[in-house]
Amino acid sequence: MAAMPSADARSGSAPSYAAVLRIPHARRAFGAAMLGRLSYGTIPLSLLLAVKSGTGSYAVAGTVMALFGATSVLLSPMRAGLVDRYGARRALPPMVVLYAVLLVGIAVATWRPGASGVWVGVAVAAAGACTPPVGPVMRAVWSELAPDRELLQRAYSLDGVAEEIVFASGPLLVGLLVGWAPAAAGVVLAASLIVVGTMALVGSPAVRRAGEAGGAEPGEVAEGGPASGGSGLWRAVVVAGGVGVALGGIDLLAVAFADERGRSAAVAWILAALSVGSAVGGLAHGAVSWRVSADRRLPLLALGLGASLAAAGLSPNLYVLAAAAMLTGLFVAPAITTAYLLADAAATPNTRTRVGAWVNTTLNAGTSAGAAATGALIAHVPLPLLFPLTALPLLLTAACTAFGTGTGRRSRTSARVG
Template sequence: MSSSSYRALLRVPGVTPVFAVALVGRLSYGTVSLALVLTVQHRTGSYSAVGAALALFGLTCAALAPVRAGLIDRHSARRVLPVLGLLYGATLLALAVVRDRPALLALAAVAGVFAPPLGPVLRARWSELLGVHGMLERAFSLDAVTEELLYVGGPLLVGLLGGPTGLLLSAALVVTGALGLAALIPAPAPATSSEGARRAPGLGLVPGIGRPVAVAAALGAALGGLSLLLVVAAGARGQSGALAWLEAALAAGSAVGGLAHGAVHWRRPVAARLTLTAAGLAGLLAVAGCALWAGGLVALAVGIALTGLFVSPTLATAYVLADQRTAPEHRTKAGSWVNTAFNAGSALGLAATGPLAGHLPATACFGLVAAPLLLVALTPRTRGRARGAAPRPEPVGTPEPARVGA
């Protein structure tokens, strides 16, 4: 069922080209962080400089993501993506050659300013192509799994190439992806004055997407905290080498869960499923802590793999719900807000878990890390919709079309 369902998805006209081109560009985000770490550490010999460079890059990248997405919604990806891609690529090239510490830090901040939102653009385009076919959730599940694999494979590639070469590769990938994706986006129709006003960018949250954004933030916080707890658990047992296996168990579970989620014909509404997947993930994360206490790292690996089954489905469902509750002219920005919330939550979860892990047993910390996600998941839902958005009923399944026409 899974293979045939994803084959049907990729046979829809226009879906595979934008997916393939975006995949090339998004691999850059899997390679750039480690490349930046290795480059700055080699040039400065300072781990404080490494931390500062990563923080500046992450801060500007996350804080300005809604603005970049808003510009694309207003002026179209066809016009904005090439500019962002070329400026971002040029900044990475500069990072690969400069040696002065202040210049490295300044360029790291500038790179984050121009990082092109390839994922949100891909999901917005898929929404246009797939919404009428009832296959959008399947597409977003595939997207979540792919993103997981990019962030696993990217660092492995940079480890073989080294820091500066990794930055050059990141630049080449993102420029190729941005220019290619822009070329596949149709030219925008001339907008009326009222449409232009609705497409204004800015930092404000798109109306109606508060719940998926909150769940994405809580999910990021849980996974950010989990990443540190895995380090603590492996180190406390003198088995730091087991960390790679624990992280692999989480990634494998997420990939399996995402692919299975996209292949199922769901009948429960999207908002209700977001509650179930988020609550299920939080519950299993707490159980993983109990597994660590009862059975050690092997039991923890099993618990983490089961937790991972809910990661991609939760994130994909958050994207789908945000898309359903957003007017078409704000789709890119809505997806960007979900992505930004997830990244910001991950950073906050990592920062908050450090003090917890220093004062409490790791097994107890698993439950505390899961608590915010469970709280957000079980908070009573309220329906929301963007102002000006046409009613878009939630699909009750993902019907398999016999043949998709042009």
């Protein structure tokens, strides 16, 4: 069943963020998805603290977190493919139950010192493999609820900014909790949030309606890898990877810059400036009725992000770096949102969750790669030079994806406008 046109659409004006939230059943699904994503904002720090407390080893904690990240990120397209094939209402509940059971088991094992690092590592890797794809599912739901491309652009922008706020607030919530409870309590909190949020999302009318509108037939395999999505999906995936590399390096660069000046605590303000810039940029980008298509905007946004990050290396002090971080942030959410829009335009109803997951996977994999590469270079390369080196992969992806834009599945995109 198609979504009802918004009042903005009927009047001929550009749809607003309020119009997004007025879509029937959107607020319920969106609220449930954000509650589930709050679990993802709390789980990294909770797991790190719990494993360190339970095993007494930073090395084990670091290794376990790497395992969790690897299985969670690399298997994301496969889990999303299960949603495309069987529908969210059938695929998500078994995932979230198994994921929550494993998290509770990890919490029990690490509640007191003496936990086995090997067994905890196995359980954490298994939990990462079962992580429910709440974000990709919500973006697929938005695509069904908002068939108008401008309305979908605002929905994705609102979704991305809200997700960033949730991820920023998650560690703060964990910090408050572990001030009076064992570190493993944070893992229990994450398990509770994901169960409640995912089950509420699955039970929402929006997900039921999306399930009726799409989904593969029994026995039909939904193909949704980059090779099946055309050049639009490839560009989205490549640029998302470049953005991830830049974001993975920024944290370490900010820490090193602050340490050089003997003001380590200032790194929190620098990263907060980046987040504020991203939120402002995301909301502003979503509110504009762009005449430039998403496939042409994406390399331009990537270029702006890479250039501003490279220029940040020239900052003479922390105040200028904070301003440069805010400027860099203005391009972050718009670039990610546009990548998701481009991926959605390349999708079919049977592959929508998976193509979104490919963008998410390369973004997260790029973040890990960027952090690892920056960490390896930071002791050997002067900081003013390391900023542009960190931005270089993103600048290269912007240059590569700038060629050949305007091709691909334009007919499908045009068919969905208006």
